[in-house]
Every structure is written in structure tokens, then in C-alpha cells.
Amino acid sequence: MGNEMKLTKLLTSAALALGLATTAMADGHEKTKVGFVFVGPIGDGGWTYEHNKGRLAVEEEFGDKVETVFVESVAEGPDSERVMTQMALDGADLIFTTSFGYMDPTINVAKKFPDVKFEHATGYKRADNVSTYSARFYEGRAIQGHIAGKMTKSNIIGYIGSYPIPEVIRGINSAFIHARKANPDVQFKIVWAYTWFDPAKEADAAKVLIEQGADVVLQHTDSTAPQAAAQEAGNVVTFGQASDMSQYAPFPRVSSIIDDWAPYYIARTKAVMDGTWTSTDTWDGIGAGMVGIGEISDAVPADVKAEALALKASLADGSYHAFTGPLNKQDGTPFLAEGETADDGTLAGMNFYVEGIEGDIPQ
């Protein structure tokens, strides 16, 4: 009871302090404070590295008018709730939470701080003060799948999955559809690492796939460790994930998906400054520039490169959708009819493999 009273008091004074801070900001004397919660270290060379580049772009754009704070390597789950709460208590006006597993924590913390704006990456739960944003990485996966299908000699393509969530499954499906189109004999071997960032484990997963005959390895984990493992093996093709990973170009890394969050982060920060921020759901792809395709290196034959670039152009201008029928689900039931494209709702909740992929999705 006594503790509860203390806590209430503490919260009241915190809220008061927050109120004061907000008032001060309205006067234009205070900086806009933008917080970032990262799942890995900013030096991971992949996912978090790119989000941090977005943060730096916000600082550059607004100079003295913003202050950014970030906490890296925050575990998904309850620990992230503590970090977000602390950021909000410290006066953050806008908080970006940059991993799928922060979804429920973000919603929980947002309820407690109605005046703070939250932006959750790759999730699907929104509130009046919670927006969601993501990129159509699966468009990039289509291009990777095409190159992979053309370049594999063993016809075995390895895929390192992180967690079996829609975003990752979408990527696997998109890559598989286009690899099969390019090469009907292609097989996918999928290994779930159950981590976003653990270089040693990612390297082990890559090595196992290579030992089992894969000569192309796609990754949906955040570090460059699989690239190093492929480089060791010598004749294995990889793609940069989330970031260009150009230090492994021109081989094994022959291309990459690059996430470009900077324009979005700048726009949303601006919206908070102007007071025009509203809860939105953003899902942009190659066309809008949120998904970039890293340079396709000379290790890729010229004709394959040309096909990949044509595919990229058709995805960018919307003339082609990465999920276009006829497509069946893994169990043979129809998914998309001839010429039909998948709607965003189906894509957002995708929890099945398309026909041809072996193995089960962990439930």
C-alpha cells in the first residue's frame, strides 16, 4: 500500500515534469526529443546500422532543433517496455521502436503516455499515438530470388530465417517464387536461427547450409557473419541484408537489399514539430525509395543482371507485383488466380509457404 502511494506520487511528479517540458516545448524553447529503440548494436552492419543512419539523418536535417537518444541491443519483450518508459519519462516527444518484437510493449507504453508519439516498425498494431511503418522488403527478395535461381549450380539455395513471423515468411515466399521462375529445379533449405543478431550462430547456420550443398545463401538475420562464412567457403553467393554489406562485394555479396529509413524519419519528426503528426500505416517499397537494391556486382552474368534490373524497374513502377498468380499454397490449395495479386492484408499476415517449399513453418 505504502509502495503504491509512493509510486503514484512518483508518477504524478513525473507527469508534472513531463507536462512542464511539453509546455516549454510549445514555447519553442525546447528541442524536439526523438528516441530510438534498437534490437542490435548500431555497428551490426545490417538492420540496426541502417536505422541508426536514419537517426543521424534526422540530426543532420534539424540540427539544434532536435535531440536524439537511442538505446541499442534491447531485448524484445518486457525489457523493451522498461527502456521505452524511461525514454518517455526523460521527455521524448517521438519514439521509434525498430523491431517486430517491440509491438505489444510499444502499445502498452503508448497507453501510459498519450502525449508521446510512437512509431513501431514492421508490426500491425496501431493506436491514436502509435503509427506503424515498414518497407516492402519482399520486392527486394524477388530480385534476389531471380539472381539466386540463375546463379546456383547445385540448385540448392540456403535461407537463414530469424523468427517465423509474416515479414520473414513473405521474404522466403517471394524469393522462392522468383527463384523457381528463373530455375524450375531450385530447392530451398531453410534454417531458423531464432535470433536477429548472433554472429556466431548465423555463421554456423550458413556453414551448415553450405555443408549441405547450398551454393547461394540468403539471410534474414542482421549481422554480416553469413557473408564471412560464405567468403571462407569460396564459391557461395550471398546478398546483403538490410544494409549494403558492400565490404563483401563483389563476391560473395553480389547484390543487397538496403533499407533507407532517413526520409521517413525526417518526415515524421517534422510532423511532430509542426503538430501535424497523426497515426498512420506506411508500407513503402522500391518505388518510394524505402527499399534500395545495392549494386549488382560483376560476379553476376550480364544477362542475369539486365533481367534483375528489369524486374526492379517493373516492381518500382507498379507494373508488376511480386505476388502475382497463378500461385498455390504449400498444401496445393489455390492462393492467387491467374493475374491476381495479393492484397496488403494477406501479405501483412502471411503465415504459409507457397507451393514447392518443403518443410513446415514453426508455429
Add this chain to the structure above:
Amino acid sequence: MDLSAINPILFVAGFLVAATPLIFAAIGELVVEKSGTLNLGVEGMMITGAICGFATAVETGSPMLGFAAAAAGGAALSLLFVFLTQVALANQVASGLALTLFGLGLSALMGQSYVGIKPPRLPDINFGPLADIPVIGPILFTHDIILYLGIALVAATWAVLKFTRAGLILRAVGESHDAAHALGYKVVRIRTLAIMFGGACAGLGGAYISLIRVPQWTEGMTAGVGWIALALVVFASWKPWRLLLGAYLFGGITQLQLNLQGAGVAIPVEYLAMSPYLITIIVLVILSRDKSAAPACLGRTFHASS
């Protein structure tokens, strides 16, 4: 399912490599805990060793110098722990946690210019005809010297603790620092040496990840191996050979589950993913039914006046 896709020789050779960082970190911590000190900073010392070793190997072109620097780096960081707990008599748990946080930050700072660089490769030892023995050759005789050093270190630790006077003194300090002090042994000095040995081992383990197992430098790349090492020491009930067994079990099952996934075995992946932790714990708990206890003075602060 296609089990023939798994090459048993590559699999065993792979898990020997995967277990080595764990062996180094855990055997070092075993010695530290035998002396009666609990250092939770293993992760911090590992990651510091990983970057010290990586940077030195890249700058000098010599992986062996890299490993030497990793041991030195880990030991140097452990001196901070020595100062906090043996001189300033601070709480060991808090100091160890601080050491981990400090090590992670320090290594990130030191490693900024080493991202994306390929380190020089430590060659495998040439065993000549031994490596040509079918099955056994490629499994046992195609590794680098550090891997064998890890196994030798376990054997040496076991022998020293069990058969030598030095080992007896170390254990005495860990079981009753007051009695050891009364007998005239320098408790703080002995513990300092043990902690530095632990730091050097953790550093070697970290460098094994950054120079051989991955090989690259990435911030935070030890990703929790230090914590597993700490748990392993307890589950192995402070016995070197059990510790080796536990590390191989853990490394082996980790590799096996990745292999089984790749081969498309119809066991749910969640069970495969948790199996290394589960099986290692179960086996070691069964083994430690003989109630081997922790060193009696583990985690207690010693001051000569008390």
C-alpha cells in the same frame, strides 16, 4: 527429410570449433570461482579479447600475436575487477555486471575501424599422415592450434587442481579464505592471479570467435556466450572434465539442430532450438547428483582484518 545431406565428419569437426570459445571462457571462470570469487564479467572480457585479438591480428598479420593480445586484453580488463573487488572490496555481482557493460562499450569503441575487414587466417596444424586416417583424421586432425590448446587447458586445470600444491592452495582460498589467511597464504594475491587467468581465458575465447569461428569483427558479437559459460561452470559442478563434456554437448546439439533443420527433419523447430540448453542442463544435473558443492567462500568479500 534427407539425413544423408548431413555429413557426420563435417558435423563433428564443426561442433569442436563451435564449443571452443565456450571451453576457454568456462575453464577460466572455473578457476576464478575455485578461488572463491564470482566474476560475472565473462561476457565483457570475451568481447574485449575478441576486438584486441582481431585488431592485433589485422595490424600485425599474425593470428598468434592476435591471440596473445586477446589474452592480455582480457587479463587487463579483469584487473579492473580485481581493483573493485579485492582492493576496494566492492560487491562482486555488481562489479562483474559493470565489467560486462564496460567491456561491451569499450570493445564497440575500439572496433569502429575494424568493421568489414577480413582477418588473417590461422592455419590448421599439419599432422601429416594422421590427417589422412579415414573419419578420425578429418575430425580430429584438421584444426588450428588454439582448439587443441583449449582441450590441453582443461586437462592442465584438472591436473593442477587435483595433484599440485598450487591447486590445493587455490582451493583452500576458495573454501575458507580466513583459514588460508591464518596459514599465511596471500588471499588477495592468489585471487588476483586467478581472476587474471580467467580474464586471459575469456579473452582467448572471444578471439576464437572473431578470428576463427566467424571470422570478422561485429559489435556485440559474443552475443551471450559468456553467460552460457557462467551457467556451464555451475552445472558442471566446478569439475573440469564435466565442463568439457557440457561444452561439447552444448556445441554439438547446437550444430546438430541446425543440421537437422537444414535436412528438413520433421521435429518442430522450437524443440530443436531449445534442445542444446535443455539437454546440457539435464545431463549435467544428473551427473552432479553427488552433491558437489560450490566453493564455500564463493562471492564473499575477504579483508585481512575481519
